[in-house]
Amino acid sequence: MNHLSILPPLLTSISNASRLRMLDLGSNHFTGAIPHSLGNLRLLENLGISGNYFSEAPLSKELSFIISLSNCKHLTRLWIDENPLNGFLPKSIGNLSSSLESIYAARCGIISEIPSSIGNLSNLIGLSFATNSLTGVIPTTIKWLLKFQRIDLSDNQIQGAIPSEFCNLLNLEGLRLGQNKLSGMMPSCLGNVTTLRYVYLNSNNLSSMMPTSFWSLRYILELDMSGNYLTGSLPAEIGNLKALVYLNLSNNQYLGGIPSTIGALQDLQELSLERNKLLLGKPGIFPLKITTSD
Numbered sequence: 001m002n003h004l005s006i007l008p009p010l011l012t013s014i015s016n017a018s019r020l021r022m023l024d025l026g027s028n029h030f031t032g033a034i035p036h037s038l039g040n041l042r043l044l045e046n047l048g049i050s051g052n053y054f055s056e057a058p059l060s061k062e063l064s065f066i067i068s069l070s071n072c073k074h075l076t077r078l079w080i081d082e083n084p085l086n087g088f089l090p091k092s093i094g095n096l097s098s099s100l101e102s103i104y105a106a107r108c109g110i111i112s113e114i115p116s117s118i119g120n121l122s123n124l125i126g127l128s129f130a131t132n133s134l135t136g137v138i139p140t141t142i143k144w145l146l147k148f149q150r151i152d153l154s155d156n157q158i159q160g161a162i163p164s165e166f167c168n169l170l171n172l173e174g175l176r177l178g179q180n181k182l183s184g185m186m187p188s189c190l191g192n193v194t195t196l197r198y199v200y201l202n203s204n205n206l207s208s209m210m211p212t213s214f215w216s217l218r219y220i221l222e223l224d225m226s227g228n229y230l231t232g233s234l235p236a237e238i239g240n241l242k243a244l245v246y247l248n249l250s251n252n253q254y255l256g257g258i259p260s261t262i263g264a265l266q267d268l269q270e271l272s273l274e275r276n277k278l279l280l281g282k283p284g285i286f287p288l289k290i291t292t293s294d
Contacts, residue, residue, distance in 0.1 A: 118141060124147065129156065138162070152176040154200060207230070224246070247265075
């Protein structure tokens with residue numbers, strides 16, 4: 001299919017449909033700039049333009065169409081991922097609808113820091129800025145996103161420590177911060193977020209030992225800490241993670257033996273401990289259905 005360039009004028013016309021509540025144009029080949037007149041859709045609840053070739057206005061370095069959407073006070077879903085937007089997140093992104101529940105903006109060429117005003121979106125449940133060029137640190141204002149369940153900031157250039165403010169998010173299920181430049185120690189209080197199911201902190205510069213509290217996350221399903229500088233030995237408490245299906249601790253600096261308690265992980269399907277300095281302990285500690293990477 002050829003790229004369609006007729007949509008921006010059409011979008012401008014659609015902006016006159018004052019009763020419109022849902023606009024989904026996802027997975028097409030539409031091109032052109034996203035008009036600011038979308039902000040005229042005061043009743044709009046769902047906006048989906050994912051998987052197209054939309055861009056920002058040629059002379060704009062900021063994703064200014066997001067500013068215009070602050071007029072849409074009923075907006076709950078903003079899905080703009082997989083478009084070559086190539087711009088900065090506006091600092092006023094926190095002025096979007098207080099009803100907003102999800103923002104998906106992965107693979108959009110975003111090249112800015114995450115504005116601290118993101119903490120104003122108190123009803124946010126899901127957020128993805130994966131595979132962009134985000135820089136700076138994760139703002140501590142995330143502590144106000146108390147309904148947060150999923151965050152994906154993977155594959156960016158984010159630096160600094162993992163903020164302990166994540167520990168305030170007691171509904172958090174998915175924490176995906178892999179493939180960044182995060183450094184320092186993991187917050188020990190993350191072990192108190194018992195709702196965690198999917199944790200991907202792989203390919204960063206995290207150091208020191210895994211917090212002891214982390215081995216108390218008995219409902220966690222997937223854990224990837226590969227490609228860091230984690231040290232120490234694997235504790236016997238690793239056997240507490242009874243629900244684990246996927247565990248990747250490869251490419252770290254672990255020493256010593258593999259605890260026999262790992263054999264208690266009866267649901268484990270994938271285990272990678274390669275490129276450490278581990279020693280195999282007693283034979284027969286692995287359930288037969290597990291395959292380990294070598």
